[in-house]
Amino acid sequence: MARGRGRRRCGRCALVAAAAWTAGWVLAAALLLRAHPGVLSERCTDAKSRRILAALCRDYRGGALVGDLCEDLCEAGRLVYRRCLYYERGKKVLQADWRGRPVILKSKREAFSSFQPLGPLEAGAGRDVPEAELALMVAGEVRSALGLELSPGSLGPLGLGRRGPRWRGRLASLWALLQQEEFLHLSLLQDLSRHLPPVLGSCGHFYAVEGLAAGSPRHRALFPLAGGQGQARAVSSIALSFLDMVRHFEDDFSHRLHLCDVKPENFAIRSDFTVVAIDVDMAFFEPKMREILEQNCTADEDCNFFDCFSKCDLRINRCGAQRVNSNLQVICDKIFRHWFSSPLQGSAESAPLQRQLQEAVRECADPGAPRGLAAAPDVFWKLRRLLQARLRARFPAS
Secondary structure, X not given: OHHHHHHHHHHHHHHHHHHHHHHHHHHHHHHHHHHOHHHHOOOOOXXXXXXXXXXXXXXXHOOOOOOOOHHHHHHHOOEXXXXXXXEEOOEEEEEEEEOOEEEEEEEOOOOHHHOOOOHHHHOOOHHHOOHHHHHHHHHHHHHHHHOOOOOHHHOHHHXXXXXXXXXXXXXXXXXXXXXXXXXXXXXXOOOOOOOOOOEEEEEOOEEEEEOOOEOOOOOOOOOOOOOHHHHHHHHHHHHHHHHHHHHHHHHOOOOOEEEOOOOHHHEEEOOOOOEEEOOOOOEXXXXXXXHHHXXXXXXXXXXXXXXXXXXXXXOOOEEOXXXXXXXXXXXXXXXXXXXXXXXXXXXXXXXXXXXXHHHHHHHHHOOOOOOOOOOOHHHHHHHHHHHHHHHHHHOOOO
C-alpha cells in the first residue's frame, strides 16, 4: 500500500513538473512573439511568389480584378518578377523590374479573395450604385483606416473614375487596396512628401512603389555608405534629411504623422541622401494615434504601442490619448546613437564638435526626465546646427 501511494505521489509530481515545463515554454514563446512578431513569418520563396503572381494574372484574365499594371505584368512582359524580399504576418513584398526600373510590389494579403468585398458587388449591384454613394463609401473606409475625415471631392488618387468596361473589377480592386493602410498613406500623400515613395500603379490588390534598398540592422552604419570621408559626409547628410523628415511629418500635413516602428529596415536612402520611409504600416495620423493609445491600463508599460508611448492615469486606469514621446526622440535612440556614439572610421572630426554632437544625441534620445517625456524642441535645432557645422568643417563647398 505504502509503495502504491508513493508511486501515485511520484506520478502526480511528474504531471506537475511536466505542466510547469510546458507552461514555461508557452510563456517563453509568447514573450518571443511579442518581442519579435515576425519570428513565425512564412518562408519567403521564389516559387511561392511566382504562384501568387500567377493567381493574380488568372484573376485579371477572368475579369475579377484590373489595374494599370496588369497588362504589363500578365501579358506584355514589361513588369518582370525578380525576387522575394519578405513575407511578414501575411504581407507579401516582392522585387520586380518595370520597363527597366526597379520597383517593389506589395500587398497586405496573398490572395485577392481574402479581402472583404464591397457590399454592392456581393449583391450584384455595383454598376447601379450612384457615384456619390460610392464616393461616400470610399471616404468612410479612409476614415475607418486612418482616422481622417475627407470629403468625397478630396479623395484624389482614390477616385473611381469613369464607368466603363471592367467597372466591376475596377471597383473590387480599389476596395481591396482601400483595406491596406500603407497604400492609403502613400496614395493620399503622393504629391505632398519627398520622404515617402509614390505609388506607381497597381494590379488588383498589389501596388508598386519605387525600388529602393532598405537599411539593415546588421550593417555597422545601418545603410550602405561609402567609407572614410565619403561615409562621414553621407552620415551627416542623411542625419539632416532625417531631421527634415521629422519636421515635415510634424508640421506639413493637416495632422501630425506618428512613426511607431522606427528601424533601419523601414527606411531607404536616395542617391541625393534623401531619407524615404518605405514601410509605413505602423504610421498613424494624430486622430488615429489618439484612438489607438486611449486604452485601459494599470501601469505606464500598458500604454506602449511599439515606439509610441502614452502614460497611464491611475485614477481612472486609462492611457492618455496624447503621445508623450516623439518621432525625433525614437530616431535619435534607434538611428543616431549608432552613428555618433564613436568616431567614424577615417574621420578627422574635431574633438569638441564630436563631443557636442554625442551629447546632443544623448539629450535627444534620453531627455533625463520621467518616462516618455519627449525631447525638448530646442534639441532639434541644436542637432541641425551641429550637423551643418560638421559638413562645413569637412566640406567647405557643401
